[in-house]
Amino acid sequence: MANQTPAVVMDNGTGFSKLGFAGNDSPSFVFPTAIATKGAAGTGALAPVDQLGCGVRGPGYGLHYPIRHGQIENWDHMERFWSNSIFKYLRVEPEEHFFLLTEPPLNPPENRENTAEIFFESFNCAGLYIAVQAVLALAASWTSSKVHDRSLTGTVIDSGDGVTHVIPVAEGYVIGSSIKSIPIAGRDITYFVQSLLRDRGEPDSSLRTAQEIKEEYCYVCPDIVKEFSRYDRDRSRFIKHVVSQPGGRQVSVDVGYERFMAPEIFFNPEIYSSDFLTPLPVVVDGNIVLSGGSTLYKDFGRRLQRDIKHLVDARIRASEVRSGGAKSGGLEVQVITHKRQRHGPWFGGSLLGQTPEFRSYCHTKAEPSGELQLRVTLTVFIAARNPWSFVRDRQMHPAAEIQASGQQIIIQAH
Ligand SMILES: Nc1ncnc2c1ncn2[C@@H]1O[C@H](COP(=O)(O)OP(=O)(O)OP(=O)(O)O)[C@@H](O)[C@H]1O
Numbered sequence: 161m162a163n164q165t166p167a168v169v170m171d172n173g174t175g176f177s178k179l180g181f182a183g184n185d186s187p188s189f190v191f192p193t194a195i196a197t198k199g200a201a202g203t204g205a206l207a208p209v210d211q212l213g214c215g216v217r218g219p220g221y222g223l224h225y226p227i228r229h230g231q232i233e234n235w236d237h238m239e240r241f242w243s244n245s246i247f248k249y250l251r252v253e254p255e256e257h258f259f260l261l262t263e264p265p266l267n268p269p270e271n272r273e274n275t276a277e278i279f280f281e282s283f284n285c286a287g288l289y290i291a292v293q294a295v296l297a298l299a300a301s302w303t304s305s306k307v308h309d310r311s312l313t314g315t316v317i318d319s320g321d322g323v324t325h326v327i328p329v330a331e332g333y334v335i336g337s338s339i340k341s342i343p344i345a346g347r348d349i350t351y352f353v354q355s356l357l358r359d360r361g362e363p364d365s366s367l368r369t370a371q372e373i374k375e376e377y378c379y380v381c382p383d384i385v386k387e388f389s390r391y392d393r394d395r396s397r398f399i400k401h402v403v404s405q406p407g408g409r410q411v412s413v414d415v416g417y418e419r420f421m422a423p424e425i426f427f428n429p430e431i432y433s434s435d436f437l438t439p440l441p442v443v444v445d446g447n448i449v450l451s452g453g454s455t456l457y458k459d460f461g462r463r464l465q466r467d468i469k470h471l472v473d474a475r476i477r478a479s480e481v482r483s484g485g486a487k488s489g490g491l492e493v494q495v496i497t498h499k500r501q502r503h504g505p506w507f508g509g510s511l512l513g514q515t516p517e518f519r520s521y522c523h524t525k526a527e528p529s530g531e532l533q534l535r536v537t538l539t540v541f542i543a544a545r546n547p548w549s550f551v552r553d554r555q556m557h558p559a560a561e562i563q564a565s566g567q568q569i570i571i572q573a574h
C-alpha cells in the first residue's frame with residue numbers, strides 16, 4: 161500500500177511547518193510550528209493556533225514553540241505537533257506512507273534518533289528519510305533558469321524565522337567544518353520592526369502587525385544614507401497600513417524608515433545587536449564566496465552579490481599585490497534567486513520524494529529485529545546519512561573542499 165501512496169514531505173522550521181505530498185509544486189499546509197496547551201505544564205488539551213502564530217483561540221491556553229533556532233527542544237510538544245499534522249491536517253494513515261523529514265545542518269545524531277523513534281514507534285510509519293535542508297534547497301534551485309548543471313554543489317544561505325545558516329555543499333555532502341551560523345533571522349527582523357513601531361507610539365505595535373509590515377513593505381536598499389534622504393524628500397514613500405483589530409476596530413499604522421532599515425540588519429547588524437556585528441556578506445566569505453540569501457526582501461540578492469563582489473575583488477587585488485603583480489583571472493560571483501525560494505527545502509523534498517529510488521533508501525521498521533537492533537540500525541543509518549546517498553552512493557568526495565569553493569551562490573530564502 162505504502163508503495164502506491166505519495167510520500168509525505170514535512171519541513172518543520174522554527175517558525176513555520178510546511179507539509180504536503182511529494183510530487184506537488186507547493187506544500188498543502190503552511191502554519192506556525194506552535195501548539196497551544198491548557199494547563200501550566202503544557203500537557204493539557206491542544207488548541208488551534210492562528211495563521212501567524214500570534215494568537216490562540218480560547219482562554220487559559222499557553223503557546224509553545226517546540227523548535228528553537230532550527231532544532232527541536234521540546235520533544236513532547238513536537239510529538240503532539242506531528243500527531244496533529246498527520247491526523248488533523250494531512251489526514252493520512254502513517255503506516256500507509258513513507259515520510260521525508262528535514263533537519264538543520266549539524267543536527268546532533270540523538271535528535272535524528274528521537275525523531276525516528278517517534279515516527280516508527282508512536283506513528284508506525286511505513287518508512288522514513290531525514291534530509292538536510294540545505295541540500296534540498298540546492299535541488300530546489302534547479303528550477304532557476306540561471307542554473308545550468310543540476311549539481312548539488314554550491315553554498316546555501318538558509319535564513320528562516322529562527323536561524324540563518326551559510327552552508328557549503330559539495331556533490332550533496334554538507335561541508336560541516338565550514339558551516340557558519342548567524343544569530344539573526346526573520347523573528348529578529350520582526351522584533352526590530354515592532355520596536356520602531358513602539359518607539360513612535362503607533363496605535364498597533366503587535367508582533368502580528370510588525371510581521372505583516374515586514375513581509376509586505378520591507379526591501380533592501382543599495383545605500384542606507386541616500387535612502388534616508390530619499391524618504392525625507394519624497395513623502396509618498398511613507399505608507400499607511402490598516403490593521404483590523406479584534407472586535408472589528410480598524411486603526412492606521414504609519415510605515416516609514418523600517419521598510420529599508422529592517423532588512424539592513426543583515427548587512428549592518430550593529431543597528432540591531434551589540435553582540436553580533438558581522439555583516440552577512442563577510443560571513444559568506446569572499447574567497448569561497450558562495451552563498452545565497454535568506455529572504456524574499458526585494459533586492460536582497462542584488463545587494464548580497466554586490467557586497468560579496470566588492471570583498472572578493474579587494475581580496476584578489478591584495479593577493480595580486482602580495483604576489484608581486486601577477487594578474488588574477490578574477491572570480492565570478494553569482495547569487496541565484498528563484499521561484500521556489502520561499503519553501504526551498506520543502507520543494508527539494510518534494511522532488512526527492514517522488515523519485516523511484518526514494519523508497520529504497522528509506523529506513524523501514526520491518527528491517528531490524530528487536531528493539532535494540534532497531535535503535536542501533538537507526539543510529540547508523542541516520543547518523544551516516546549521506547543526504548542524497550540514493551543518488552550518489554559513495555563516501556565523502558575527496559575533492560569536496562575544493563569543489564565547495566566553486567562559484568555558484570544559491571539563495572535560499574523564506
Ligand atoms: N515576503 C517576505 N519578506 C520577508 N520576510 C518574509 C516574507 N515572507 C515570509 N517571511 C519571513 O520568513 C520567516 C519564515 O521563513 P521559514 O518558513 O523559512 O522559516 P522556518 O523554516 O520556520 O525557520 P528556520 O528555517 O529558521 O528554522 C518568517 O520570519 C517570515 O516573517
Ligand SMILES: [Mg+2]
Nearest residue numbers: 172173174320
Ligand atoms: Mg527552515
